[in-house]
Amino acid sequence: MSFEPLIEKIAQKKNPTVMGLDPVLDYIPAFMKDAAVSQYGDTFKAAGEAIFAFNKALIDAAADLIPAVKPQSAFYEMYGIEGMIALERTIAYAKEAGLYVILDVKRNDIGNTAEAYAKAFLGETQLFSSKAQATPVDCVTVNPYLGIDGIEPFVKAAAQYDKSMFILVKTSNKSSGDFQDMDMGGLPLYRRVGAKVEEWGEVYRAASGYSPCGAVVGATYPKQLTELREALPHTFFLIPGYGAQGGAAKDIAGAFDAKGQGAIVNSSRALMCAYKKAGDDGSNLAKHTRDAVIAMRDDINAVL
Amino acid sequence: MSFEPLIEKIAQKKNPTVMGLDPVLDYIPAFMKDAAVSQYGDTFKAAGEAIFAFNKALIDAAADLIPAVKPQSAFYEMYGIEGMIALERTIAYAKEAGLYVILDVKRNDIGNTAEAYAKAFLGETQLFSSKAQATPVDCVTVNPYLGIDGIEPFVKAAAQYDKSMFILVKTSNKSSGDFQDMDMGGLPLYRRVGAKVEEWGEVYRAASGYSPCGAVVGATYPKQLTELREALPHTFFLIPGYGAQGGAAKDIAGAFDAKGQGAIVNSSRALMCAYKKAGDDGSNLAKHTRDAVIAMRDDINAVL
Numbered sequence: 001m002s003f004e005p006l007i008e009k010i011a012q013k014k015n016p017t018v019m020g021l022d023p024v025l026d027y028i029p030a031f032m033k034d035a036a037v038s039q040y041g042d043t044f045k046a047a048g049e050a051i052f053a054f055n056k057a058l059i060d061a062a063a064d065l066i067p068a069v070k071p072q073s074a075f076y077e078m079y080g081i082e083g084m085i086a087l088e089r090t091i092a093y094a095k096e097a098g099l100y101v102i103l104d105v106k107r108n109d110i111g112n113t114a115e116a117y118a119k120a121f122l123g124e125t126q127l128f129s130s131k132a133q134a135t136p137v138d139c140v141t142v143n144p145y146l147g148i149d150g151i152e153p154f155v156k157a158a159a160q161y162d163k164s165m166f167i168l169v170k171t172s173n174k175s176s177g178d179f180q181d182m183d184m185g186g187l188p189l190y191r192r193v194g195a196k197v198e199e200w201g202e203v204y205r206a207a208s209g210y211s212p213c214g215a216v217v218g219a220t221y222p223k224q225l226t227e228l229r230e231a232l233p234h235t236f237f238l239i240p241g242y243g244a245q246g247g248a249a250k251d252i253a254g255a256f257d258a259k260g261q262g263a264i265v266n267s268s269r270a271l272m273c274a275y276k277k278a279g280d281d282g283s284n285l286a287k288h289t290r291d292a293v294i295a296m297r298d299d300i301n302a303v304l
Numbered sequence: 305m306s307f308e309p310l311i312e313k314i315a316q317k318k319n320p321t322v323m324g325l326d327p328v329l330d331y332i333p334a335f336m337k338d339a340a341v342s343q344y345g346d347t348f349k350a351a352g353e354a355i356f357a358f359n360k361a362l363i364d365a366a367a368d369l370i371p372a373v374k375p376q377s378a379f380y381e382m383y384g385i386e387g388m389i390a391l392e393r394t395i396a397y398a399k400e401a402g403l404y405v406i407l408d409v410k411r412n413d414i415g416n417t418a419e420a421y422a423k424a425f426l427g428e429t430q431l432f433s434s435k436a437q438a439t440p441v442d443c444v445t446v447n448p449y450l451g452i453d454g455i456e457p458f459v460k461a462a463a464q465y466d467k468s469m470f471i472l473v474k475t476s477n478k479s480s481g482d483f484q485d486m487d488m489g490g491l492p493l494y495r496r497v498g499a500k501v502e503e504w505g506e507v508y509r510a511a512s513g514y515s516p517c518g519a520v521v522g523a524t525y526p527k528q529l530t531e532l533r534e535a536l537p538h539t540f541f542l543i544p545g546y547g548a549q550g551g552a553a554k555d556i557a558g559a560f561d562a563k564g565q566g567a568i569v570n571s572s573r574a575l576m577c578a579y580k581k582a583g584d585d586g587s588n589l590a591k592h593t594r595d596a597v598i599a600m601r602d603d604i605n606a607v608l
Contacts, residue, residue: 022417025430033432042432074413074420078429080438084388106413108447109378110477110544113326116378125382126329128337128346134384143412145449146475147482171450173414178451179496184486189493192483240414 002206003164003214003236005138006100007261009067015297016256016304018068018102018238019058020268021090022075023051027272029282032057048082055090058272059097061286065293068100070238070266091137101137102238106168108143108150115153122157122165139164141216141238144193151200151213158212159204164236165213169194169228172218172241190224191231198232210236210262217255219247219265226254229262237263243270243296253303260304267296306510307468307518307540309442310404311565313371319601320560320608322372322406322542323362324572325394326379327355331576333586336361352386359394362576363401365590369597372404372442374542374570395441405441406542410472412447412454419457426461426469443468445520445542448497455504455517462516463508468540469517473498473532476522476545494528495535502536514540514566521559523551523569530558533566541567547574547600557607564608571600 010016025033025047032053033046040046059069069090076087094101107117121140124131142154142165154165170180170190180190187195194215201211211234217225219241229237237255241247242265255263270277274292275285314320329337329351336357337350344350363373373394380391398405411421425444428435446458446469458469474484474494484494491499498519505515515538521529523545533541541559545551546569559567574581578596579589 025432037432042434044429044431044436044438047429047431072413072417072420074411074417074424078420078424078438080424080429081385081388081392083438084385088385104413106447107378107410109376109408109410110475113376113378116376116382120378120382120384125348125351125384127348127351128329128341130346132348134348134382134387143410143447143449145447145472145483146477147479147484149477149479168449171414173450173453175451175453178500179449179493180451182488182493182496184488184493189483189486189488192486196482 002212003210004206018070018264018266019271020070020266022072022268028054044079044082047079048086051086052089061289062293063097069094070102073105102139103137104141106141106143111149114150118153118157122163141166166216166238167197169215170217170224172220194232219252222251239265243267249299249303306516307514308510321569322374323575324374324570326376326572332358348383348386351383352390355390356393365593366597367401373398374406377409406443407441408445410445410447415453418454422457422461426467445470470520470542471501473519474521474528476524498536523556526555543569547571553603553607
């Protein structure tokens with residue numbers, strides 16, 4: 001129910017972090033790219049193959065250490081159909097490896113369209129005389145701009161299929177304040193959205209105390225993280241912005257609850273490119289990835 | 305540049321409307337579904353084939369009457385990879401028919417991720433030693449919640465590749481006011497976003513006076529449409545919510561500028577299901593679709 005499977009995996013692995021899978025071609029070891037190009041040429045197909053080979057190596061390296069992965073849909077969509085095939089293969093591979101899969105799609109739309117998205121990722125699609133799962137994941141990210149109409153189909157699908165979502169509240173980017181920080185009658189917009197997230201999930205709270213409606217709150221805004229943790233006691237947090245985007249462990253300590261739970265911290269580039277940073281050509285990708293995953297885990301556990 | 309190609313097509317066809325392509329299986333004539341199922345079984349593949357056959361029939365029926373189509377990505381994503389293939393075929397077919405293609409994806413993310421989306425839909429993707437277009441359309445819909453970081457990559461790609469975008473300002477759904485109508489220091493959020501849209505497009509204004517940064521404003525909020533037309537003189541409007549969602553021609557008159565330009569009105573269900581409403585089994589889909597397209601065109605032109 002809700003985030004319980006994720007909370008359990010975090011506890012098992014003593015690791016409240018998620019590996020982002022945002023596969024830019026530049027991140028991929030040359031030998032993997034060469035293999036794909038020699039087989040499929042300079043094509044989207046080769047890109048998809050190289051991306052999946054890379055993701056597979058990363059998952060193989062880290063699956064026993066991490067509870068979850070978070071593929072970022074944009075970095076697959078930019079390779080068209082072949083990118084989407086690589087995404088589906090990655091999701092399936094991660095699920096087989098026992099990982100919780102958070103698909104970062106930041107979708108939202110008016111009610112019946114949001115319902116189509118909820119079916120695509122959390123629920124089932126009606127075919128001609130049966131139902132089937134299109135791109136089944138455990139959790140998606142969702143944008144709140146359209147209000148409850150655009151959220152409700154995700155909440156219902158999450159409740160029905162034991163899935164979850166993270167709704168954008170205070171994002172990690174520099175300009176997140178353009179609208180999110182603007183005052184709305186004494187509270188900034190991100191607080192108004194946060195309050196709604198707490199409300200939308202209320203009837204679906206699980207044994208952990210958390211509802212299936214989580215929130216995205218950036219590591220780059222430590223003050224807001226602490227403030228939101230207090231204001232939203234039943235809302236699980238996804239925290240991007242640690243590492244490459246500038247957030248440090250001390251910045252995110254306030255995002256966790258009294259039991260050291262209630263949040264998961266994402267890192268993409270720092271983990272995916274650990275082998276590069278070590279000056280390796282990818283021959284020892286597994287070792288460098290594991291070292292980086294362990295360093296991040298220990299860095300964050302130290303402040304809890 | 306900017307919306308000029310769309311403005312030109314609207315003028316040529318004397319029709320400021322766009323046909324939404326949101327292909328729910330229920331909308332598709334039984335004979336098209338039967339043909340797909342008999343060939344591919346009760347599968348996503350059959351769904352994709354039926355969807356493309358339906359879209360092709362709709363485009364064939366209406367291409368000489370309408371300037372543009374607007375596929376809604378959610379209704380393709382819910383059929384997985386096969387849905388995405390149907391979407392790509394639909395886009396290519398509409399382009400060949402000379403139509404302006406607005407892809408309704410409502411994407412947004414932090415800067416480098418928004419850049420990946422902008423490449424996917426408006427620009428080009430870097431492969432190994434060449435660039436290629438993933439899902440090339442003329443225009444996309446974009447969500448503003450993350451501020452300028454998440455918009456700028458779309459604006460730059462639009463300027464570089466002569467494309468455009470519609471940014472969500474005041475959406476057509478019932479709960480759009482949850483956040484969009486909340487007061488932010490004397491103006492509602494949708495006005496604050498609208499002002500930013502006007503500002504973001506400022507340096508890229510084309511001969512028509514309109515920038516590549518358009519706005520989504522729902523037909524279901526006539527007062528706000530008129531108010532936004534006055535406040536945002538350089539912002540082209542995409543108007544959903546006419547027809548099935550309840551908006552009438554008189555409700556949207558205020559969205560157009562003094563020359564009767566500056567906006568395009570979407571209808572999906574009312575056009576796609578015109579044959580059904582007429583009690584037809586799809587044998588005369590072309591005639592009924594044309595009649596509905598012409599009725600909508602004339603209904604809207606009558607108030608300009």
